Amino acid sequence: MENSYSYEVSSITIPSLALESGTTLQNVNLAYERTGNKEGPVILICHALTGTHIVKGTSEDRGWWDGMIGTRSYIDTDVFNVIAFNVLGGCEGSTGPASTNPETGDRYGPDFPHISIRDMVHAQFEALKQLSVDHIEAVIGGSLGGMQALEWGALYPSYLSKVFALAVSPALNDYGLAFNHIGITAIEEDPDFHGGHYPKGATLKGLEIARMVGMVTYRTQELFDQRFQRERTNEQYNVESYLDYQGKKLGKRFDPNSYLTLLKAMNSHDIGRDRGGVRKVADSYPCELISISYEGDLIYSPQYLKDFTKQVLKGEHYYIPTAFGHDGFLVEFEKWGGIISSHLKNHQVKRMVSGIK
16 A cells, blocks of 8 residues: 555535534534545544544644554554544534634624534534545544544444444443533533623633543542642642642633533433434444443443443453543553554454453
8 A cells, every 4th residue: 555644734614514403504614633644544533522633743742642643553644544523513623612603703602503422423424525535444532532433333334344432331321411510510600601602712710610520530539549649739739739720721722612512412422312222223233343441430331331332243342451540541552552453453452451351
C-alpha cells in the first residue's frame, strides 16, 4: 500500500441535518482532524465529553490521544487514515449552542435543539460522505465517544467493519443519570446562567462545579488517596485545590450550554431504545465488537459491557486492571493499546489481559 502521509485540520458543512427531535438544522459545521496515510483504510475516532477533534495534533501541540496514534504506534498512521470530528453540539468548531443560528444571526444559546447520540453519528456519516469516504475499517471511542461507536454499529453496519467501544455501557445507567443531574442543576441554577442567555465568553461557577463532580467520577478513590494523602497547602486540602483548578480550567474554554447539550445527549444513550431493548440489539448486532472496560469505572460498569458483548455474535471483551478508573482509556496505553492494534491487524490477541474476558 502506498504511504502518502498528510495532516489536515478543517471543517465540513452539511447543508441540512434532520434530528431525532423532528427539528432540522441548516448549514451544520463539523470540525475535523485528518491524519495519516491518505490512501489507507479509514479509522474514525470519537471523543469524550470535553474532548476535541484534535486526537493526534502536531509536535508543538499534541492531541489528547497522541500516545495512541502515530507512525508505528497502536493506531499506525503509516497504514491508516485517521479522522476525528468535533461532536455535533460541541464548542470546538462544530455547530452547537455557541454557534450562530443562520435564521436569526444570533447565537443559538438555549434555543439549540436537543440532540441524541444517534444525531451525532448521522452528522458524522454525512460528513464522511462529503470527504469521499465510502467505508470505515473501524470506529473507536471512549465514554461519550464509546456511545457513538456503539451506535455506529447499529445505524450503519454495512459502512464499517469493526467497533471498538471503550469505557462505556450499552445504556447510561441511573447512577450516571444521577451524576449528570447534579451537573445540569449546578449550571442551570447558577444565578449568572440567565436561562442560558449569559454573555458570550462568560465563565459560570455552575459549570466549574459540574466539572468537579465529573472529575470525581473519572478516577478511583485509590488514585485520589495515593495522589493527595490528605495534604494541605495554605489551609486548603490539595484535593480541593485540584478540583478548583480543573473546574476553572474547563470553565475558561467550554461553553456552558454546550456542556448541558452533551450531558443531556449522554442521558439519552440507550442502544436498545426503540429497537426492542438492549438484549435484542446484542443478539442481532452485525459488526465485530471489541469492547474494553477499566477497573474501578464508577459509572460504566465493566460487567454491564461484558454481558452485552458476550451476547454479540462477533464480540470480544477485555478488562483492564488500573487505578485510573474511567480515565483508563486516556492513559496507560501500554496496558491495552496492543488490543487495538492486534484487532486492527485481524490477529487474535496472543497475550491475554488478566481479569474479565
